[in-house]
Amino acid sequence: MGISSERAPYHRRALPFTAEDLARTALVRILPRSRYRLAAQTDARFQSFAANTTRIAYRQQGSAPSFLLFSGPGQNPQAAAMAAASWAEQNWRPNAIQRRVRPGVVVVHVAPGNQLTPAGPVAGAVVPAAVWTVDSAVGKVVAAGRPPGSPSAAELKHAAGALMRGEPAPSLGELDLAERGVMQLRTVSMPRAVSGLLGLFLFFFALRYGIGGLLSLMIMPSLLSAGAYPASSGKLLVVVQLGINVVVLAGILLGAGLLFNFRNMAFRVPGFSSGASTTRNVTWGAYIAVMIGMAVALDGVLPAAEHRSLVNPNPNQYTHVSATITDDGGETYVVVNGDLTVDLSGWPQSEWSGVQFTTSNPSVLSLDSKPAASGPPIATFTAHQAGASRVNATSADGRYSFQLRVDVGPQPT
Secondary structure (H helix, E strand, O other), X not given: OOOOOOOXXXXXXXXXXXXXXXXXXXXXXXXXXXXXXXXXXXXXXXXHHXXXXXXXXXXXXXXXXXXXXXXXXXOOHHHHHHHHHXXXXXXXXXXXOOOOOOXXXXXXXXXXHHHOOOOEEOOOOOOOEEEEEXXXXXXXXXXXXXXXOOOOHHHHHHHHHHHHOOOOOOOHHHHHHHHHHHHHHOOOOOXXXXXXXXXXXXXXXXXXXXXXXXXXXXXXXXXXXXXXOOOOHHHHHHHHHHHHHHXXXXXXXXXHHHXXXXXXXXXXXXXXXXXXXXXXXXXXXXHHHHHHHHHHHHHHHHHXXXXXXXXXXXXXXXXXXXXXXXXXXOEEEEEXXXXXXXXXXXXXXXXXXXXXXXXXXXXXXXXXXXXXXXXXXXXXXXXXXOEEEEEEEEOOOOOOEEEEEEEEEOOOO
16 A cells, blocks of 8 residues: 655644743733733743733723733643732832722633633632633633723634634734724823813713704604605704704714723724824814804704705795795795695696695684595685684595695795
């Protein structure tokens, strides 16, 4: 029997990964997203637990400073967690700037399943600490316990999955580049005076437009649902106004998220998180300009457009006013002692018979002439005194309806 010269296939995913592989793969994403820094194993500050770790990452800014440590086979993650917790309790304390500090410690133990320490919170630690485990043979991640400041366990699962699929671990150069991104992002914070002015700007917008945006967000779906799409200029302007209100609300939430750095937004949103001050200034300037532009549209442009959309905008024609089906949902103006003719002959002829016209305020606007029994649905109304009324019309089978707001007053000057 001859010996085959064909090379056996190489299954990278069948080989277990190391603690260093997982640490690099996870940290290359965690460092820029959660603002962790790397520490050398020879760092004098961390010698009390360095011997039980293969990688040390830490974040000391904010109210939830934390350690993210990686331990391998033969190392004691429980001892590392206890020592790191003691160091954190002694060194990360409240100060004049950060009055409330809650440190946390996570140790990721990477080893074959039969060598793993049980996952979960570490009893007796002076600050919240937990051991998370990763089975290096099958990639299973167990993240029990969430100390303050701990990263998302999804990052570890993503890293373990990538290694099990045979993807190579990032190089030391890639890890160094990720940490440099953290150092660059540290320059993103804005001066306190600028953040105060931005806070006042957002506070004004929230008071002035926030509630309108919430209401618009609730109204928009029903207005744009089947059968409710705007068929007239009046309705179209309403939809545009609601849409701008929703966009303003989104802008307010974006600004607040950036200002208070919700979920690290100030360091993740493109433009606002740029390391170049010019880019950040241009982005903030564009944001403020867009917000002001939408406010001008809501308070100036759209009201003027609504006024122009009134039926018969010529002041000399307010005495004898007419409206058709295209004015459904709109508004018109009639002078006292003037008349209004509503012509709904644009409806299908099969719907003409039995159309009912009504007025919501007969003392202001009365129905004087109903449609002829065999003729088109045309009705005439007379304005008697200043006020407001609505003209409503409905077909006999209820499939078609019409509504028009009528304001009655003196002759415009």
